[in-house]
Amino acid sequence: MAKKNDYDVIVIGAGIGGLVCGCYLAKSGMRTLIVEKNPKAGGYCTSFTSNGMRFDSFVHSLGGCRENGIISNIIKDFNLKNRIKLRRSDPCDTVISPDHQVCFRSDIDRTISSFQESFPKEKNAIKDFFYDISHLSSTSLIRMRGDTFGDLLGRYFNDDHLKAILSIPVLGNMGLPPSLASAFSAVKLYTEFMMDGGYYFEGGMQVFPDSLTTKFKELGGDIALSTSVKKIKVKNGKIEGVVLKQAGTLSSKYIVSSTDAVQTFFQLLGEKVVGTEFLDKLTRLKPSLSMFILHLGLRHIPKGLPKEGTNVWFIPHYDIEGMYKAAKNRSAVNLAEYMVHISSEKTMSVFINACFRDIKYWHGQKELISDSLIKMIKKTVPVSPDNIIYRQPATPQMLYKYTLNYEGAAYGWASTPSQFAEPGLSQTTGVRNLYLAGHWTTLAQGVSGVAYLGRDTANIILKKEAAA
DSSP, X not given: OOOOOSEEEEEEOOBHHHHHHHHHHHHTTOOEEEEOSSSSSBXXXXXXXXXXXXXXXXXXXXXXXXXXXXXXXXXXXXTOTTXXXXXXXXXXXXXXXSSOEEEEOSSHHHHHHHHHHHOGGGHHHHHHHHHHHHSXXXXXXXXXXXXXXXXXXXXXXXXXXXXXXXXXHHHHHHXXXXXXXXXXXXXXXXXXIISSOOEEEXXXXXXXXXXXXXXXXXXXXXXXXXXXXXXXXXXTTEEEEEEETTTEEEEEEEEEEOSOHHIIIIIIIOHHHHOHHHHHHHHHSOBOOEEEEEEEEESSOOTTOOOTTOEEEEOSSSOHHHHHHHHTTOOTTSOOOEEXXXXXXXXXXXXXXXXXXXXXXXXXXXXXXXXXXXXXXXXXXXXXXXXXXXXXXXXXXXXXXXXXXXXGOSSSBOOOGGGTTOTTSSSBOXXXXXXXXXXXXXXXXXXHHHHHHHHHHHHHHHHHHHHO
């Protein structure tokens, strides 16, 4: 009789994609282990407490929470309504430029009206754009796979200021200008995060991964925190299990990697398993930009601050391409655009796209950039330096250290048309019974995107098991 595996499935990484995948597998009766190198689950969707104040580490709001949205369905599928309380900001996002202020509201008509007020000459095109992208079929979306967001905007609009303002959420949430951003990915960003965005978990973002972790355990799953995978074991092109750094070898029929793709294929698998041709392809792919985040604790919330929960984007000009080029060479002297998020905890966070660079560079730049950001936000947000009682910068190096994301990438691979749905980097890989879930699949980004992939990857495995 063949020896029974320690587990049916081992999931590497307890980000949202890994947690969701693990929960669906455990719910279906598969013996599932999630391995996470950090002491808590969540990946970028985590919170921390410092100086008596709670901050969300990276993710500060989310989409996909409408009726039958992916997050809503996950909450329903695992009966988490009594554990998770959602609230929504309206507007979810506001863009402030030298000449305009526009808002993304909780319904499409009010969003359209906000844009039409600022750009009356583009009134009909604005309505067509928002309604069209809201009702695109999956087939129509796939047809966009070769287009950039700039191509899409050019089909609707003539006003360069309007195109720039519509491009700011794409630059901020994908790390790409319209000339490079995939139209497919940008439209998904708009429909899932801009037009169905502004949702927040009461108690902070950590509530979501903590609730999923608890449910996973209740469903019979095992989770090993503060535990790292040293190697994925493969024999004759088929998964055998993992070697843990702390606790030896565990066998399994399937592996789901919900961690960085470079780590997965270069370090955990290696050249003998995946081959030099595939690894060479990985070295040619480009990761997204990283992020520099400044967390600020305030003595009090002054009057005139943006509405709690709203993301406010400030842009000093309309050269989005120039902003992207500056972000690729980020320093204290070339700051321009930034986004501010206000919470109910007397805290605010300031976000800017940033390059990776080495530890020495960021050691010298992080306080200079923090000082420059505080000076900048004073011009647009009524926060005086004496009201700031705590500040904590998070550099791209810190993001890398926490997640091991290649070059501290904020969004996985850069979502350009040429890097969409890369063979071998979708959910199914070239290694038998090895699957991917998360934003390194070249298929989706954001919490709702990786949650969808986590559920879908679990379904792929369950269908394979049912057919066996």
